[in-house]
Amino acid sequence: KASDPDFFSKLAEGQNPGFLYIGCSDSRVPAEEVTGARPGELFVHRNIANVVHPSDPNAMAVIDFAVTQLKVRHIVVCGHYLCGGVKASMEEGKGGVLDSWLDRIREAASLNLEELSVISDEEQRYHRLVEINVKEQCRNVANLPVVRDRYRATGYPKVNGWVFDILTGELIDLKVNP
Numbered sequence: 001k002a003s004d005p006d007f008f009s010k011l012a013e014g015q016n017p018g019f020l021y022i023g024c025s026d027s028r029v030p031a032e033e034v035t036g037a038r039p040g041e042l043f044v045h046r047n048i049a050n051v052v053h054p055s056d057p058n059a060m061a062v063i064d065f066a067v068t069q070l071k072v073r074h075i076v077v078c079g080h081y082l083c084g085g086v087k088a089s090m091e092e093g094k095g096g097v098l099d100s101w102l103d104r105i106r107e108a109a110s111l112n113l114e115e116l117s118v119i120s121d122e123e124q125r126y127h128r129l130v131e132i133n134v135k136e137q138c139r140n141v142a143n144l145p146v147v148r149d150r151y152r153a154t155g156y157p158k159v160n161g162w163v164f165d166i167l168t169g170e171l172i173d174l175k176v177n178p
């Protein structure tokens with residue numbers, strides 16, 4: 001308020017974000033810090049390993065509102081290297097609610113089994129699965145009727161897949177085109 005006296009009164013007028021950001025709940029990858037966005041610029045949904053699944057009413061409500069009401073121009077799915085959720089999905093299931101959540105990442109992995117199985121180095125396979133998970137979640141977003149219909153009618157929203165590299169601070173555009 002000291003540096004910008006109108007800051008909060010402008011925020012109170014309402015939101016008109018251009019982006020829906022879907023990211024991981026990991027405390028090291030907060031949406032605004034990763035992207036440099038300001039309050040009012042991102043509509044945000046986060047969960048373990050940035051998963052988008054039609055059976056998840058939370059994610060579906062967020063996407064529906066972002067597309068039909070806010071009319072966002074871009075949807076970003078942003079994963080990150082060293083993602084604990086992705087790592088856990090590579091291990092054997094232990095049952096329970098967390099494990100059934102991780103099945104969504106295992107689904108993404110199984111769709112890309114041929115590529116993953118030839119990577120013998122486990123660290124590299126882990127890195128690649130982070131990227132593949134982003135790519136598959138982008139595909140899930142793009143296939144939702146609410147997204148598809150609006151894209152066909154207006155050319156928006158565009159779906160973007162990014163990975164944040166925790167080791168370097170770099171934000172990488174995977175240039176997915178779902």
Ligand code: ZN
Pocket residue numbers: 024025026048049050080082083084085086
């Ligand atoms: Zn994560």
